[in-house]
Amino acid sequence: MVATGFPLAAFAPLALEVAWWVSVIQAFLVINLVLVTFAYLTLAERKVMARMQLRYGPNRAGPYGLLQPIADLLKLLHKESFQPAAAVDWLYVLAPFVAAFTALATFSVIPFGPGWEVAGVYIPGQVADVSIGLILIFAIGSVGIYGFIVGGWASDSKYALLGAMRTCAQLVSYEVSLALSVLGVVIMAESLRLSDIVAAQSDFVWYVGPQFVGFVVFLLAGTAETARAPFDLPEAEQELVAGYHTEYGGMRFGLFTMSEYINLITLSAVCVTLFLGGWHGPGWDGPSWLGPLWFLAKLAILLYVFIWMRTTLPRLRYDQLMRFGWKILLPVATLNAVVTAVLVVAL
Amino acid sequence: MAQPLDTFKGFAVTFRQIFRKPITQQYPDFKRAVYPRFRGRHRLHTHENGLEKCVGCSLCAAACPADCIRVVAAENTADNRVSPGERYARIYEINMSRCIFCGYCELACPFDAITLGNEFEIAEYSRDDLIYTKDMLLAEPIKRVPVQDPARYDTPAPVYKERS
Numbered sequence: 001m002v003a004t005g006f007p008l009a010a011f012a013p014l015a016l017e018v019a020w021w022v023s024v025i026q027a028f029l030v031i032n033l034v035l036v037t038f039a040y041l042t043l044a045e046r047k048v049m050a051r052m053q054l055r056y057g058p059n060r061a062g063p064y065g066l067l068q069p070i071a072d073l074l075k076l077l078h079k080e081s082f083q084p085a086a087a088v089d090w091l092y093v094l095a096p097f098v099a100a101f102t103a104l105a106t107f108s109v110i111p112f113g114p115g116w117e118v119a120g121v122y123i124p125g126q127v128a129d130v131s132i133g134l135i136l137i138f139a140i141g142s143v144g145i146y147g148f149i150v151g152g153w154a155s156d157s158k159y160a161l162l163g164a165m166r167t168c169a170q171l172v173s174y175e176v177s178l179a180l181s182v183l184g185v186v187i188m189a190e191s192l193r194l195s196d197i198v199a200a201q202s203d204f205v206w207y208v209g210p211q212f213v214g215f216v217v218f219l220l221a222g223t224a225e226t227a228r229a230p231f232d233l234p235e236a237e238q239e240l241v242a243g244y245h246t247e248y249g250g251m252r253f254g255l256f257t258m259s260e261y262i263n264l265i266t267l268s269a270v271c272v273t274l275f276l277g278g279w280h281g282p283g284w285d286g287p288s289w290l291g292p293l294w295f296l297a298k299l300a301i302l303l304y305v306f307i308w309m310r311t312t313l314p315r316l317r318y319d320q321l322m323r324f325g326w327k328i329l330l331p332v333a334t335l336n337a338v339v340t341a342v343l344v345v346a347l
Numbered sequence: 348m349a350q351p352l353d354t355f356k357g358f359a360v361t362f363r364q365i366f367r368k369p370i371t372q373q374y375p376d377f378k379r380a381v382y383p384r385f386r387g388r389h390r391l392h393t394h395e396n397g398l399e400k401c402v403g404c405s406l407c408a409a410a411c412p413a414d415c416i417r418v419v420a421a422e423n424t425a426d427n428r429v430s431p432g433e434r435y436a437r438i439y440e441i442n443m444s445r446c447i448f449c450g451y452c453e454l455a456c457p458f459d460a461i462t463l464g465n466e467f468e469i470a471e472y473s474r475d476d477l478i479y480t481k482d483m484l485l486a487e488p489i490k491r492v493p494v495q496d497p498a499r500y501d502t503p504a505p506v507y508k509e510r511s
Contacts, residue, residue: 312361
């Protein structure tokens with residue numbers, strides 16, 4: 001191997017070979033788990049939000065409304081797949097799939113366990129242990145934005161176009177801060193590979209401590225990235241009809257909603273991985289099968305915080321959103337990265 | 348500088364609500380008692396001797412702002428006496444899909460023959476079913492609605508003074 005200035009850890013070969021069929025099964029399981037999480041996240045969101053507003057939330061379908069996501073799915077599947085006459089056919093159809101695909105693909109690099117050896121077969125802790133995992137997440141996320149923009153544009157509706165423009169402007173602005181907020185972690189862990197970043201946090205020095213500023217910036221920018229309240233301007237129901245997916249109905253609308261929620265789940269998962277110690281327990285890891293459970297617990301807490309935030313904070317005005325992004329978040333994130341770099345080099 | 352702090356106070360407020368009981372009334376399971384003077388489905392009344400109070404004067408139809416009452420009167424005869432007056436309502440129909448439940452018919456009626464009851468669950472699958480005939484209005488309503496204790500809630504009926 002040619003010696004370069006890069007940290008070699010990023011290019012080290014995999015410790016153990018992974019059989020291809022293990023990856024396929026794992027991918028299948030992870031995708032379905034994410035989909036189930038998405039389904040019940042929608043229910044949890046409606047329930048938690050309802051309780052915070054002194055309502056019950058959905059409680060008709062099944063006990064405690066537990067079958068509500070399935071009822072919603074069936075309803076969406078039964079609906080007519082309506083299409084505006086002036087819509088650009090293939091883009092209009094393609095956009096939701098792009099959005100959903102990219103949302104699901106991101107989850108493949110997130111480690112949710114230490115890796116296991118079952119009956120002589122090595123099962124890694126993530127579907128793909130990519131050495132540039134973090135960059136891949138941001139890259140796929142950026143492709144996902146195309147789904148939203150193209151969908152809004154191809155619908156040939158002014159509201160959809162306005163929504164798509166807002167989505168575009170907001171996501172581009174906040175992606176800068178999001179990427180910069182992560183730099184501190186990358187500098188400290190000296191790797192872009194997510195499993196390395198998790199390993200660097202194994203002794204309960206989660207990066208939420210030393211990288212607290214980065215964590216806060218990541219959460220805020222991430223809220224804006226996933227278009228959640230109080231940064232949900234792309235689909236501000238009260239001003240735009242529904243944002244970029246105004247002209248979508250049925251399961252295509254469902255795919256857009258799904259990709260939004262899965263983006264939120266992925267973002268929370270990335271946050272857990274980068275700042276909250278990934279699958280490590282708080283000070284005590286326990287047996288290795290506890291890893292995914294620790295991961296899920298942290299994920300649930302983070303998702304709860306996002307729901308909580310949605311109930312509490314009113315939406316920002318558009319100029320406030322832009323000012324906050326460029327004048328506060330971006331300088332803070334930059335400063336955080338620079339200070340971290342200086343400290344890591346100096347110490 | 349108070350604003351960031353207030354934001355966190357907001358989080359505390361929303362979090363506290365989780366532990367409170369929701370104020371939602373689960374309507375089909377739990378039917379809230381209506382107030383005694385709630386204006387619901389109409390009723391036509393009869394005298395104790397079985398004669399109808401309505402004399403077919405059509406004042407209710409005249410008072411109705413939604414024009415949903417149709418009255419066709421006929422003469423009482425010796426062998427067909429329906430009401431104590433000269434005439435009775437041969438046809439008395441209320442179109443519930445037009446009615447706005449203002450209660451003017453009740454006020455206009457000189458014999459208290461029509462009053463507004465407490466029933467509000469009068470939805471139907473067909474518009475035709477919403478036209479209530481005299482038989483339906485005379486009959487006791489099928490669905491009963493719980494009513495609040497009048498002693499606690501009823502306010503005295505307004506007295507309309509003669510204009511001098």
